[in-house]
Amino acid sequence: MKVKNEHEYNNDYEYIGKPERNVNGVEKVTGAAKFCSDIERSRMLYGKVKRSPYPHARIISIDTSKAKVLPGVKVVIVGDEETAPLRFGAGVADEYVLARGKVLYVGDAVAAVAAETEEIAEAAVDLIEVEYEELTPVFDGDEAFSQNPPAILHEDLKNYTTIRSVPPRYADKRPNVFNYFRIRRDYDKNAFKDADIVLENRFEVAMIHHVQMEPHCGVAEIDGTGRLTVTGTTSKPYGMHRDISESRRMPSSTVRVIVPTHVGGSFGGREPKAEQIAASLALAQKGFPKRPVKMWLTREEQLMTSTTRARYIVEIKTGAKKDGTLVANEMTTILVGGAYAGTGYLTARNGSFGPAANYKIPHFKLDAYGVYTNQRMAGAFRGFGNAETLWGMECNMDMIAEKLNIDPLEFRLMNCTDEGDLNAFQEKMHSVGAKECLQAAARDIEWGKKPESPKEPYLKMGKGIALGNKYSLVPTASACFVKVHPDGRVELRTSTVELGQGSNTIFSQMISEEFKIPVSKVRVLNPDTDCTPFDLGTASSRSTFNMGNAIRKACADAKKQLFEIAAKELDVSVDLLVTAQSRVFVKDDPEKSLDISELFIPMVIGGYTLKEGGEILGKATYYLPGVMPDPETGKSSRPASFYMFVAQAAEVEVDIQTGKIKVTKMVTANDCGKAMNPIMVEGQQDGGVLSMGIGSALLEEVIVDNGVMLNPQFADYKIPTTLDCPDCDNYKSAIIETAHREGPWGAKGVGEGTMVSSAPAIANAIYDAIGIRFHEIPITPEKVLAALKEKEKSGRATFGGNHDKRLSDMENK
Amino acid sequence: MERMSLTVNGETIETQINPGTTLQKFLHDTLGLTGTKEGCGEGLCGCCTVRVDGKAVKSCIILALQVNGKSVQTIEGLAKGETLDPVQEAFLDHGAFQCGYCTPGMIMTSRSFLDENPAPSEKEIRYALSGNLCRCTGYHKIVKAVLSVDPKKEIVAK
Numbered sequence: 003m004k005v006k007n008e009h010e011y012n013n014d015y016e017y018i019g020k021p022e023r024n025v026n027g028v029e030k031v032t033g034a035a036k037f038c039s040d041i042e043r044s045r046m047l048y049g050k051v052k053r054s055p056y057p058h059a060r061i062i063s064i065d066t067s068k069a070k071v072l073p074g075v076k077v078v079i080v081g082d083e084e085t086a087p088l089r090f091g092a093g094v095a096d097e098y099v100l101a102r103g104k105v106l107y108v109g110d111a112v113a114a115v116a117a118e119t120e121e122i123a124e125a126a127v128d129l130i131e132v133e134y135e136e137l138t139p140v141f142d143g144d145e146a147f148s149q150n151p152p153a154i155l156h157e158d159l160k161n162y163t164t165i166r167s168v169p170p171r172y173a174d175k176r177p178n179v180f181n182y183f184r185i186r187r188d189y190d191k192n193a194f195k196d197a198d199i200v201l202e203n204r205f206e207v208a209m210i211h212h213v214q215m216e217p218h219c220g221v222a223e224i225d226g227t228g229r230l231t232v233t234g235t236t237s238k239p240y241g242m243h244r245d246i247s248e249s250r251r252m253p254s255s256t257v258r259v260i261v262p263t264h265v266g267g268s269f270g271g272r273e274p275k276a277e278q279i280a281a282s283l284a285l286a287q288k289g290f291p292k293r294p295v296k297m298w299l300t301r302e303e304q305l306m307t308s309t310t311r312a313r314y315i316v317e318i319k320t321g322a323k324k325d326g327t328l329v330a331n332e333m334t335t336i337l338v339g340g341a342y343a344g345t346g347y348l349t350a351r352n353g354s355f356g357p358a359a360n361y362k363i364p365h366f367k368l369d370a371y372g373v374y375t376n377q378r379m380a381g382a383f384r385g386f387g388n389a390e391t392l393w394g395m396e397c398n399m400d401m402i403a404e405k406l407n408i409d410p411l412e413f414r415l416m417n418c419t420d421e422g423d424l425n426a427f428q429e430k431m432h433s434v435g436a437k438e439c440l441q442a443a444a445r446d447i448e449w450g451k452k453p454e455s456p457k458e459p460y461l462k463m464g465k466g467i468a469l470g471n472k473y474s475l476v477p478t479a480s481a482c483f484v485k486v487h488p489d490g491r492v493e494l495r496t497s498t499v500e501l502g503q504g505s506n507t508i509f510s511q512m513i514s515e516e517f518k519i520p521v522s523k524v525r526v527l528n529p530d531t532d533c534t535p536f537d538l539g540t541a542s543s544r545s546t547f548n549m550g551n552a553i554r555k556a557c558a559d560a561k562k563q564l565f566e567i568a569a570k571e572l573d574v575s576v577d578l579l580v581t582a583q584s585r586v587f588v589k590d591d592p593e594k595s596l597d598i599s600e601l602f603i604p605m606v607i608g609g610y611t612l613k614e615g616g617e618i619l620g621k622a623t624y625y626l627p628g629v630m631p632d633p634e635t636g637k638s639s640r641p642a643s644f645y646m647f648v649a650q651a652a653e654v655e656v657d658i659q660t661g662k663i664k665v666t667k668m669v670t671a672n673d674c675g676k677a678m679n680p681i682m683v684e685g686q687q688d689g690g691v692l693s694m695g696i697g698s699a700l701l702e703e704v705i706v707d708n709g710v711m712l713n714p715q716f717a718d719y720k721i722p723t724t725l726d727c728p729d730c731d732n733y734k735s736a737i738i739e740t741a742h743r744e745g746p747w748g749a750k751g752v753g754e755g756t757m758v759s760s761a762p763a764i765a766n767a768i769y770d771a772i773g774i775r776f777h778e779i780p781i782t783p784e785k786v787l788a789a790l791k792e793k794e795k796s797g798r799a800t801f802g803g804n805h806d807k808r809l810s811d812m813e814n815k
Numbered sequence: 816m817e818r819m820s821l822t823v824n825g826e827t828i829e830t831q832i833n834p835g836t837t838l839q840k841f842l843h844d845t846l847g848l849t850g851t852k853e854g855c856g857e858g859l860c861g862c863c864t865v866r867v868d869g870k871a872v873k874s875c876i877i878l879a880l881q882v883n884g885k886s887v888q889t890i891e892g893l894a895k896g897e898t899l900d901p902v903q904e905a906f907l908d909h910g911a912f913q914c915g916y917c918t919p920g921m922i923m924t925s926r927s928f929l930d931e932n933p934a935p936s937e938k939e940i941r942y943a944l945s946g947n948l949c950r951c952t953g954y955h956k957i958v959k960a961v962l963s964v965d966p967k968k969e970i971v972a973k
Contacts, residue, residue, distance in 0.1 A: 028907070036849060039853075212950075300856065688953040722953070
């Protein structure tokens with residue numbers, strides 16, 4: 003079943019697997035690409051939001067009278083029955099478009115204005131007076147998790163609407179828990195009895211931001227019939243469609259959602275709040291015609307108020323035998339969420355999947371929680387919880403390896419899952435490239451070879467490695483239409499969002515492969531709920547696999563229609579026909595063929611028609627329901643679509659005088675099933691490892707004081723620059739192809755798996771360099787210096803992450 | 816309103832302008848040259864980079880009036896007719912972009928830098944691009960693309 007085709011651009015296919023140029027590339031490099039933020043309409047109004055200055059407060063009154071009379075102000079809205087009748091949310095409907103009753107974080111939207119210019123809207127926002135009664139907030143994850151938390155954010159949580167397909171589970175005694183998930187595999191009090199060594203540790207990760215280069219934006223327009231069209235930067239057009247229509251009790255077909263061909267990145271963080279507020283402002287206009295409203299967050303607003311990757315607490319207890327065999331694993335994880343659950347409800351649950359599938363562990367226990375705190379929403383972020391949980395697991399693995407005196411690479415190779423192994427869900431694993439990834443990463447970092455020591459005695463070098471994996475979710479569905487035009491070109495109608503990952507390019511290659519036409523003859527429409535059918539969303543690295551399968555099925559349907567018409571014209575049986583280069587051929591008689599255009603009848607006045615059927619339009623759905631895990635044990639024969647494995651290794655140089663850490667070498671090996679386009683796969687690897695992996699490990703943290711973000715500018719919130727990444731020769735990416743039996747041409751996915759092992763690989767390298775085990779990220783120069791000082795003073799070689807604290811102390815608290 | 820006269824992508828423009836308008840807003844909103852993106856509005860991300868008399872400038876932190884009488888080049892003015900600039904070609908060949916939001920600024924900075932230093936080392940390129948943020952690519956393919964621009968080929972293209 004395995005196809006190993008590492009870095010191999012040539013294969014048996016004509017179009018897939020090739021390094022095709024990005025089909026939207028010319029637009030992007032010439033400035034022709036139009037993003038949502040570039041949209042201008044005649045008579046457009048600009049929206050601005052009045053935000054809460056308090057992390058937790060009751061709204062006593064809102065006075066909008068001064069704002070309303072400011073010249074140029076057209077709409078002022080507050081959270082009331084008209085603007086925000088119902089709560090919405092990805093899994094738990096816990097958020098109003100504008101706050102009602104209480105504000106729950108600094109930045110929570112309480113009112114909004116639409117005006118002739120941004121400046122007027124901003125001035126009007128300042129004129130809105132809100133009286134609050136401050137309430138006690140909760141920020142700390144342990145405190146929020148407790149049975150008697152200092153604040154309960156959603157007193158009425160149990161009565162909120164929740165999603166039926168993957169319903170959240172609350173924790174009876176812990177009122178701030180918005181989701182609880184558990185796994186129990188052959189687990190009882192004897193689980194660790196065969197272990198020669200048991201190591202228990204606590205790890206944490208800081209809150210970080212996605213920093214999509216295009217800030218969130220929405221444009222809402224209402225036509226003469228009252229129909230609402232919202233164009234936005236969302237990665238889930240149908241999710242946003244549901245949020246907009248259901249929270250306003252609007253019949254779903256009265257709402258249309260469009261996403262432009264160009265969206266400036268997502269990485270999981272495109273919760274559609276700007277779009278929602280634009281919609282409310284547009285709908286609140288009285289009279290006709292209604293004017294378009296654009297809501298565009300400033301960079302500061304985006305950094306301060308939009309979705310983050312949550313602070314995470316990971317406690318892990320792992321037992322192993324002397325020979326290195328893993329025996330048992332026990333984990334508790336807490337996603338320290340925000341005021342609204344958002345996609346965090348699912349992140350909290352699905353962060354369990356990485357640890358569940360990484361290693362063969364016969365006894366496994368896991369409890370995963372998501373908790374509310376008085377901060378902005380924390381939700382999906384590249385890796386969906388697994389970079390956070392694996393951060394704990396992969397540091398702990400190195401610590402055990404050291405105690406057992408086994409090489410960390412060997413330790414992983416002997417325990418990692420392989421084809422046919424059972425994971426913690428007791429699912430039989432298929433398409434597992436763990437070993438190959440580890441071997442490739444070890445090869446590229448020259449594992450076992452000591453790094454060259456610099457002349458300067460204050461520079462310490464070290465190497466580290468880590469293994470990870472990322473599942474893709476179930477239940478899942480993608481639908482698409484494939485239209486064959488009279489000119490022989492083929493058009494794809496899909497709601498997958500081109501966020502930069504290259505989906506338009508690889509989908510074009512897939513269609514090229516199916517129709518044997520050049521990529522230049524394929525066109526991919528941008529998502530538009532009026533003409534592109536349902537897709538679950540551009541998330542979970544699911545597009546290549548799910549939409550790819552839908553595309554293949556829809557191409558088969560379109561070709562069937564095409565061949566049925568051609569068969570009549572050529573007077574042969576349908577199954578003898580094939581298509582290539584916009585012609586239909588008889589298989590064994592290539593002389594007998596027709597141009598696709600010849601199947602259409604040119605009509606008087608203009609246009610072409612078919613005798614029946616309307617047009618050649620292939621339709622298909624790829625639906626994978628999976629099997630919901632048992633609520634008590636997590637047992638499931640299909641909890642995920644597939645698993646992408648990844649191994650990463652780092653070499654670091656630590657300056658013990660300044661604390662500065664330089665990643666001198668970084669390598670990644672990713673098992674994507676089958677690369678549809680190696681340039682696009684490498685692009686995902688590069689960004690995941692170099693920007694987000696290094697950023698999250700060493701640089702990035704949303705610093706919060708009493709709920710206020712202290713660093714909402716790029717001067718203070720540091721994402722990696724060209725100078726923070728290793729030189730081109732010191733970075734290597736390997737593509738491992740372990741075909742999946744259900745994937746299109748064996749493909750799985752890549753994007754989300756690209757940073758799940760970066761931080762532990764770097765931290766393990768830092769330990770190798772200076773002998774200090776960091777229990778939290780980011781590992782900043784300040785922390786390195788503090789840790790070195792502490793080590794010198796007390797000999798203590800562990801630092802941060804509240805590593806002395808235990809959630810088990812909270813059992814009855 | 817103040818009177819202003821400048822050249823944008825080779826075209827002379829005479830206009831009246833609110834003195835508070837930034838160059839980025841003037842190019843993007845008034846002239847509709849939407850390739851000049853606002854990424855932060857604080858001069859920290861480089862998305863809005865254009866060339867003023869050949870030099871790379873972050874257009875969100877200078878006023879339009881400051882370029883009165885000068886020559887501005889935006890991403891829209893980089894290709895010569897149908898012929899893309901070698902930097903644009905190199906970005907396409909290497910897949911040196913993903914979402915594309917930082918790309919115009921990245922290309923304008925690279926072009927301006929390569930004009931000053933046609934055969935740079937990787938280190939020099941990394942320094943030159945360190946003021947342009949990109950979240951998608953980790954810069955790897957961007958640096959490779961800029962490294963690949965052949966100084967000889969460029970002269971021909973010009």
